[in-house]
Amino acid sequence: MVNWPPYWNPKNETLPKEQLRALQLAKLQRCVARAWQTSPFHRRMYEAAGVRPESIQTLDDIRRLPFMTREDWMDNQADKPLFGDLVTRPRNEAIRYHLTSGTSGRQPLRVLDSRKDWSWIGEQWCYGFWGFGVRPTDTVFFAFSYGSFIGFWGAHYCAEKIGCLVLPSGNMTTEGRVKQLVEMEATVVCATPTYALRMAQVAEHMGIDVKRDGKVRRVIVSGEPAGSIPATKRLIEEMWGAKCGDTAGMTEIGTIMIFECDKQPGGTHIIEDHFIEEVLDPETGEPCDYGQRGERVVTSFGRGFIPLIRYRTKDLVMKVPHTHCSCGRTGDLYEGGILGRVDDMKLIRGTNVYPRAVEAILREHPEIEEFQIVLTRVDNIRDEITVQIELRPGFPDADWAGLQSRVGTDLADNHEGLRFNVERAAEGQLPRFELKAKRLQDLRNQ
Template identity: 55%
Template structure:
């Protein structure tokens, strides 16, 4: 008997017109729920002149106002601790999570019911099954298990699927490496940055992860550039898979399947994902880069409707994947953020583009981008921490090669190169923060 390819065959292979009907029915129910129970949405809908009764066809979605992070945060600040977005009180919740706070502002606070958490683990089950993870696997979750949403849903999904699940929280990187090897883990979940860090530490400890039992590395928490993914796969001797989620929706909304078609499938029976022009808010066609707007059907206490995520994405049709799923994809997963572009002396600089170049050069342990102003002139410096064995001659060659590659990719913009001492740059277990804009 052939093994089932999909976690939910019915919805993963649903015809597009039927999928649209399902999404629209769920959306009608969601906006009605939000209008009846959430003071925030009731006010927002009235101000926009929108009523749930107006949602008759797919084009009517544009009548629904956007939800922004700024508006959500202002709501929290005006009526702490949760604001007036929730459709129910904290007494209905069993779990509280917050965003990682990378923006420097007070993190968003999100409440979930038992039903919400069952749904969150179901979304991760879609992803893990699509990657080939099964009940006989041993999953190691290299994650701090704090209030940040991280891999909580993945942990629950592994247990739901029947896989032996090892929580790797509150431990050193050295201990995690030893446990991964000693317990015979076959699936490891971490951020891309931390997967690379685990591989570095394994070498220091004398372990060859490529000889371990690990066959799957699940990556989430950061955009995954192809060059970084290749390095991780080589170091681990395993296939690495891209996923992405948000605290705002409590789980993942996309995943890379086993045939790795160059993108991530959107879990479209549980989300409506739109790509809009960041300036006009108008929806963009396939193939055009824009801002990701998310509507989630799974979280009940805090409805998420037309949420502007600031993620930069390109949507492509499902047929590109050729694996039987009818869900559309994001080409290359998340491609950074629409607001992470930095203008340096008239040139656009994207952190992800810089990382793509760095990862093509071997012998680099860690790096950092620093932008500062000298008088009226902006300067950009790439601080590089090479491997400890790098001698002066090798560093000079690396410095020259990197500087040239960066200039070629940035219209001749000159990057200053600076060598950092061993272990001088920060290491990250969660989201990496490699860009410092000091202007």
């Protein structure tokens, strides 16, 4: 029996903060110098801002660098198809191609990775998997479709690198996945939070109790903020009889930059030796203190094909010191993981509504199997918010009125008294999701 350390990289994961900052500065200087030399996109951007690589003398000098946005990237690709001139190498030196999901009608981003980049992508997942207790003896089931969306691709190679037995479920049905992960005695399941719940629900419908019949001890989720919503996480843990750990990443960096450790501190550690994560006021661009909500702005040290320096993510986060967790890592945490999107707040009759907050309330009611939030405008003036609820099979009809009232009250109490319409949907009526769930329909401008 090997006595493994709890850290994937004990040297850097416990590095004293001042040394971590020195390491970040050394990497940032080289990253900026390389972007200046090899990416015409970055060179133009820096020249326009009046900064040069030698302008970066301290870590605070990162603020002299201009932001990079998704819109900049999309425009660059549109101007110089297919990949723009932000890429640092010719496409024939890449071994991987991926796309963002292209939601909201936007043009998807096209990304390329070299052999080294692709290997680094898996490496970042190793920090997360190992930190959440995955070991070579584990059998890891990936509920993931293996398409052009980056999803769990890096996690797959991470699990192979660690030495786990990997079960790639590809295009299997949900029923087929449930059968296989039970039959193969999977000990780790990777899925979106939504789909982790869905698999457990389908198992119930099949007469399989994954808690009793399976061997799963860890559920690793990614792709949606729900992985750090306490009620959602609790529900996943109850249904699977396993610890649920959150991770978050993005196609633009190709991998994860935060993960929840085995201590489950209610937040996710930042992999600070491979990323600089700034939290800024989205309006002013000024840095937020610990405990203040702001937009995360990421600088990645690993992807060589496409430099990502001060990239505005629009993710809403709240950074807290590493001391909020007892695991010994010196990487700070995002309390509550990704809290949502800077731009996903909806204004309903003067009240701010965040889809994540609505989900957190609905997940407190285990009778609810699936839901949708629908925004409409009545008489061209009055906004209405309706929550459509699909109940778990076997829920007694006679109990609906009571549940409807309780849910409506809970939602209103948490939204300055805002009235929510709560409607019951028929069984199987609401959409189910394998990747990122879309549970909000804004029909107000239609």
